[in-house]
Amino acid sequence: MIKIFNTYSRSLEVFEPHIPGHVTMYVCGPTVYDVAHLGHARTYVAFDAVIRFLEFMGYRVKYARNVTDVGHLRETGEDRMIVGAERLRKHPMEVADKYMMEFFRDMDALGIRRPDIQPRASMHIPEIIEAVEKLVDKGYGYVIDGSVYFDISKFPDYGKLSNIKPEELLMHRIDPDPRKKHPADFALWKESPPSYPFSWKTPWGRGFPGWHIECSIMSMKYLGEQIDIHGGGQELIFPHHENEIAQSEALTGKKPFVKYWMHTGELTVGGRGMHKSYGNFITIQDALKTYPSDVLRLFILSAHYRTPLDYSEKSMEQAAENFDKITNFYENLSLIAEEDRAKPRDPSLDELGDVFKQSFIEAMSEDFNTPNALAIVYDFMKKVNTRLDDIGHEQAAHLRQLFLETCRALGLLQKIERRSSAAEVMEFVKTLVEVRRELRKRGMYDLADRIRNMLAERGIVVEDTKEGERIRIVR
Structure with a gap:
């Protein structure tokens, strides 16, 4: 309702x-x-x-x-x-x-x-x-x-x-x-x-x-x-x-x-309404030169539509950081979904997804409360992130689709599919990881570390575990 x-x-x-x-x-x-x-x-x-x-x-x-x-x-x-x-x-x-x-x-x-x-x-x-x-x-x-x-x-x-x-x-x-x-x-x-x-x-x-x-x-x-x-x-x-x-x-x-x-509500700058007559306005075209459209959208949706919203560089940086978390989460699920990782389906994760969707709907159904809806999105990401190692590719694909549909109900992640596919990224990263593994076997640790560091600089973390390398996107 x-x-x-x-x-x-x-x-x-x-x-x-x-x-x-x-x-x-x-x-x-x-x-x-x-x-x-x-x-x-x-x-x-x-x-x-x-x-x-x-x-x-x-x-x-x-x-x-x-x-x-x-x-x-x-x-x-x-x-x-x-x-x-x-x-x-x-x-x-x-x-x-x-x-x-x-x-x-x-x-x-x-x-x-x-x-x-x-x-x-x-x-x-x-x-x-x-x-x-x-x-x-x-x-x-x-x-x-x-x-x-x-x-x-x-x-x-x-x-x-x-x-x-x-x-x-x-x-x-x-x-x-x-x-x-x-x-x-x-x-x-x-x-x-x-x-x-x-x-x-x-x-x-x-x-x-x-x-x-x-x-x-x-x-x-x-x-x-x-x-x-x-x-x-x-x-x-x-x-x-x-x-x-x-x-x-x-x-x-x-x-x-x-x-x-x-x-x-009004968009303000330092508490004063943004108006051409005040000379304190920022055109949409100029704003898009600095921030992606999803970051601007996330900033706007961080406040309830009826309340005033104050523009500042700090608030825009926070929106950019939050959007990085959203895209990283989506891409980490994509990496798992598109690799051959067969694991038993965890019913508790399916339940987590169901609760996430229902909670999102309840938040938005209360006068389109986007800040509450976004808080539910962030909470879902946090909970799933702690269990990425337990998710198989089929369940990852399910959670990814659920997350994408929910974000798009807010207008977010509309352009995500225009990026290089997760499969292409994973194929390239796997090749580098295999080269690194071979270098380590040959005792060439300096070169192996250089590969890991170069990937880390690009937001791709390689962690060595007993089961082998684990790859995460953190950007």
């Missing part, structure tokens, strides 16, 4: 999708006016682990993640896409294409599962205009010259997601039109000035969509009027997701628009 912390109810709830065995999931994607940084990676890796675990548990997940290329305004009222265009001296749509493709490459490099659908806001203008017209006709929207605003007084549940009361909303935010009925009324459609690069013809004049209506329309078009999971960073709870609920439920008359709201 999977439980999810629902931001809307502020409590753990048993996960029951609208259609048993099927999950519809929408995660707010990037505004593609600049390169993506590790703050973005934190959100998308976290939700990637959610999706992978749901699929591990047998669910079929239909996943949509949008691309915002129009309408996302700064607090100052500037469209982020136009800010990016002015910086690069290009048309906003050129900027959108450039950074959208870079974002896709970043996600692939991080090993993040590609969404089933990746809709662009600018390609859904007719549907957005139609939805705004309906909201006006139903009395939820009102027109001021060429702009259309949502009247929050017509939606009694406004503020329940963010726990903010409408009477507390005294700021006009980024829609400072004094003619609005309430300061918190938000834009469904904005009138555009002459020669504005984003401008579409509507019944109210030329303009462009509000940011919030874009996600409502795209999610409903591809996933339905009521979806199971909607995710994003905690900074999107208000106003973005609050406004999505209001306009979506007003438009369709169906509640709830989203059954489970999930939000990721």
Whole structure:
């Protein structure tokens, strides 16, 4: 039984999708006016682990993640896409294409599962205009010259997601039109000035969509009027997701628009949020020049998705060390599995594997608790490592497959099979060990020791035992 912390109810709830065995999931994607940084990676890796675990548990997940290329305004009222265009001296749509493709490459490099659908806001203008017209006709929207605003007084549940009361909303935010009925009324459609690069013809004049209506329309078009999971960073709870609920439920008359709201905690640097405006951000591309994608993923999953996560070199070094342990464990099992080591199957090891899998599932089923799940992975490795000498090749192959499937439920070890196979490594090492054995028989201990030392420098330890040489990968 999977439980999810629902931001809307502020409590753990048993996960029951609208259609048993099927999950519809929408995660707010990037505004593609600049390169993506590790703050973005934190959100998308976290939700990637959610999706992978749901699929591990047998669910079929239909996943949509949008691309915002129009309408996302700064607090100052500037469209982020136009800010990016002015910086690069290009048309906003050129900027959108450039950074959208870079974002896709970043996600692939991080090993993040590609969404089933990746809709662009600018390609859904007719549907957005139609939805705004309906909201006006139903009395939820009102027109001021060429702009259309949502009247929050017509939606009694406004503020329940963010726990903010409408009477507390005294700021006009980024829609400072004094003619609005309430300061918190938000834009469904904005009138555009002459020669504005984003401008579409509507019944109210030329303009462009509000940011919030874009996600409502795209999610409903591809996933339905009521979806199971909607995710994003905690900074999107208000106003973005609050406004999505209001306009979506007003438009369709169906509640709830989203059954489970999930939000990721902030990635910080020295306790301060990672943001472009602060200048303390690290791009995904730069981070991948220093650390493999699995190390970045392990760092992100070391904290629960709802909690803040602080970036530091020390925490990255710890993640790198932990990932070395994971790969060493996998490769040591592979060495045993691919050598001719016939030993009786140990029922207690099979039981250890069963307990490991069940404990992992229980940890992840409690609101996708990745740090607890990783602790279970490390404990399993520790216990099996003490018994490697007792494992035959068949049982090693079984434990290796169990370990690989479990790690991949977190998105780890996706590229492990691209390395040289354990059989190839073992064949080469065996040849060197045989040469070393012959040198020792001839009393050429200096040369024999050189071979052992050279292997040790490469993370391959050769230990002399009564039964012969034992080989371990420690890296």
